[in-house]
Amino acid sequence: xxxxxxxxxxxxxxxxxxxxxxxxxxxxxxxxxxxxxxxxxxxxxxxxxxxxxxxxxxxxxxxxxxxxxxxxxxxxxxxxxxxxxxxxxxxxxxxxxxxxxxxxxxxxxx
Numbered sequence: 001x002x003x004x005x006x007x008x009x010x011x012x013x014x015x016x017x018x019x020x021x022x023x024x025x026x027x028x029x030x031x032x033x034x035x036x037x038x039x040x041x042x043x044x045x046x047x048x049x050x051x052x053x054x055x056x057x058x059x060x061x062x063x064x065x066x067x068x069x070x071x072x073x074x075x076x077x078x079x080x081x082x083x084x085x086x087x088x089x090x091x092x093x094x095x096x097x098x099x100x101x102x103x104x105x106x107x108x109x110x
Contacts, residue, residue, distance in 0.1 A: 044096050045081045052077035060110060062087035069110045076100060076109035 047055060052074050060069035077083050080096035091098035091109070100108045 043082055043093055047077060047081050047083065049078055049081070052081075052083065055083035059083050059087060063110070072108060073110050080109075 056070055056073035056077055059073050060066055063069045073083060076097050079100070080094055082094040082097055084090035084093045084097060091107075094109075097109045098107070102108050
């Protein structure tokens with residue numbers, strides 16, 4: 001009988017530890033979602049320089065000219081600290097990004 005109780009306690013402890021692990025994992029996922037949505041705001045200064053690569057990867061995901069898009073998007077993001085949402089348009093969200101022009105007067109930022 002004592003052996004059965006010890007086994008039951010050990011199994012219960014393992015189940016409890018597994019439950020705690022999954023709860024902690026769930027809380028981490030929720031917290032991660034909150035952090036990512038806090039940067040869903042757009043506009044100058046809404047990004048930190050290390051976040052530019054990920055934002056530009058998304059911004060340039062629909063183009064067939066990935067290398068130049070990523071190059072100029074990262075330059076613009078590092079200067080303006082923002083990337084408009086989506087893969088096209090919405091440049092009004094980032095005036096710096098929108099107003100930076102080439103010598104010819106065309107848009108510098110994709």
